[in-house]
Amino acid sequence: MSLLGDRQQLAYIASQAADARVNVELETEGMTLNIGPQHPATHGTLRIIARLDGEQVIWAEPSAGYMHRGYEKLTEVRTYPQVTALVNRIDWLGSFANEVPFILAAEKLMGVEAPSRAQHIRTILFELSRIANVSLFLGDLGVQLGAVTPVFFAFRDREYVLNLIEAATGGRFHPNFDRIGGLKEDLPAGFIDETRNVMKKLRTFCDQIEDLLFGNEIFQSRTRGIGVIPKDVALQYGMSGANLRASGVDWDLRRDQSLPMAWNKVDWKVITHPDGDSFARCWVRLQEVRESTRIVDQLLDTIPAGPVMAKVPKIIKVPEGEAWVSTENPLGEMGYYVVSQGDMGPFRVKIRSASFNNISIVPWLLKGVYVPDIITILASLYFILGDIDR
């Protein structure tokens, strides 16, 4: 109680005031523009401090941390199921995908493997989260660039996916469905047929977006050649997911890693694009949604029968050890480094979130671009604040 004393609180307030004063100063050599933290373009409370010369950026610096919730500290006082519930909220648009790597890491340490039906259903829900997440990206892409219509189609079609997730797990945004050893419960009746219908609707949605947005000449001229990230720079910064594949790196953790999930049981392609510009990133994500719908269709055809939960003790104590599991989340590579010392909760969890690395390239990338291009680049890099700030 006496640890966060008055002095500390006063220091915190003083630093906030100092940071706020930066906004008001008008400097003569170029203008310092504050984009955010409240701004329609940034997906959340991201603040970008840009020094402009007219309409060109001299340097730009993202200032993250407006949404820092202290996840890694919180995990140290929670049990594994509690951490699962907590971790849903890192990437809140595709939230089932956040639970999976953590549960897999805990299962690795315990030496249990979920039954194959549970693995299948996990993969289906994982891909559904990806579809929900990226379809919102596609709609939001239009809004960032000025086309106000596609976003409504995106939200309308995303509702179908969210209804599916709610039917299976009980929660639209925070399913909290994964458990060490399997899943909380089995799928409801009618899920498989309903999912097939929804996948058809989403393929139609992808076609619509391709027509409406990607085929538009203005969109192309706004995104082609903007924000080119070469391959080696992308790897050095740790960019992952669609951003990396759009720079021509043929690497997908679903295919190139062996995890107890069902991706290697179905037939699908990894999509890359050689250009590395904003258009490439958007295009790769669009095609990935299409591929995801095909993956889900194939998985639905081959769900094995069986239990959805392995035999695990009632009170779960994970043996000592360290484990790292990362998966190809909608935003990129998300991984958990779980350190356990034999307790009911982890000793230390390092959450490696994709958007943190994806945004770390922004200072390098934004030199010399125009102000509208800042928005285009940020939109194409696609981050979620909860993922950056944890």
Added chain:
Amino acid sequence: MNAAVLSADLAYWAQSLLRVLGGLVAVLLPAGTIVYLFLFKMMSFMQSRLGPMEAGPYGSMQLFAEVGKWLQKEDIYPARADKFLFKIAPLIVLASTFLLVAVVPFGPDAWFTDFEAGVFYMLAVSSVSVLGILIAGWSSANKYSLLGGLRAAGQLIAYELPMVLAVVGVVIQAGTMNMQGIVVAQNAGSMFGWDGLGNPYVLTQFVGFVIFMIAVQAELTQTPFDMPIAESELVSGYMTEYSGFRFLIFFIGEFATAGVFSMIASVLFLGGWAVPFSWFGWTNLNDIDNWMNVAGPLILFTKMVVLSFIIMWVRFSFPRFREDQLQRFAWKVLIPVSLVNIMLTAIFKVAF
């Protein structure tokens, strides 16, 4: 509705009152129609939603609800804003709309003023709104507004030129700068000897029509030319700091100007308030019956709705241009094409 010489019996003050009322209606009725029909309903239907449905049947009273909402807001302005400039900026923008509508003919005798150089006046006065936007951007003491105002200045001035050049073709073909004269020339004229449709310049001056509509889209700062507003970057650009009644003036002004420009476009290209004279056997302005004074505004209104439909439709479909792409488009594409158009028009006018 707008009678200049309706009857000699009315006193001067009555005539003036009528003109003022007529002017208000001529500006506000298109604004209201466009806002309800296109902004509320058409945009919503395009986005697979219903739009306002609560206020009145099918949300028809929504506009009044909006006006009431804006009117009852607190009149605030930024502490460091230049108060006088901040307050008059929206009025300048609205003033240009009223100045524009003064020269639009609504019927054979229903007009406010009948300039011999109506087109010239119209093009000159449409630039007054640029001043208002610049003043709004500068006086708001806000970096975003400043950026929006500067972008607007560049864009609006750049797109004045294609507009002017597109209209020159019409003037060459009509042989007069008088707006009423242009209407008569279109409807009394004939195409290759057939006068069933008159001579609407949208057919012969199609290129000019397209350029004019694009330039109008840019003059109204509508997407795809809405860099000055650019909602996802500048959060309303030069209008960011305005709220309450002042924002309402900007809002109404935007759509009123859209309506007035559509009216002007229909006068210049679609034949204005008239239908082809051959349908009724008229040959010139004096032949026209008096009922055309009532029907004329309605016909003009219909044509205006059609053209603003196109403007709004493009607005809701396209992403926006970047500022330099916008300028490049104006200077390197639109102006050369309109110059070629003028040349060809002149050649054909002499040849045929």
Added chain:
Amino acid sequence: MFPLSSTTDSTTEAPRDEIRDTEIARVIAALNGAVLDSLVKPNDDMWIRVSADSWVATGNTLKSLGYSYFCFLSAIDWMPSPFGKGEDDPTDPPKECDTAVKQGYAGGSTRFQVLARVMQPFSSLGINIKVDVDDAVMAIDSWSGVYAGANWHERETHEMFGIGFNGHPDLRNMYLPTDFEGHPLRKDFPLLARIVKPWPGIVDVEPLPGDDDEEEGEAS
């Protein structure tokens, strides 16, 4: 797949083991004695621990060996928390906590260790690198010259653990306000939420009826 602990069969797992074993041997050879300890978990992952002086050289060597993808860089504080989980009734006498420092894989000799992970793209082979951070010095060299992405990770590690990074261009706070005092992820920095207000779960909560399999079994 991950073998269940009772059925480890080294002969059928050998091919994947060999990949990692040869790989780690190649890495250790290239690093020329900088490696203090190493561990390979078959079918799982590789760990090495290097000395603090050779931290940057390790990074450069790994980059030249093909580990061009920078995954993350962070730190681990091996001291168990003296505050426990904060789930105890504040009116009870404080429990005895064992604060002995005990490191994990690939050993260690200090309380703080910096942990980094780099991967080879395409083959998805990754290697975890640990380095001891001396308590007196509390600083190691910066990796921002080796992998550009380490810049932000080092800033976050610095503010959360108090570990300095020599040669970092701009070591300021990532998340926390500029004047924040303390380093939150250290185990002796308490979780303030549990200190300011007693944990609501202290009161015994009835388990949901019929939900025995998923009961967390938590009762204070």
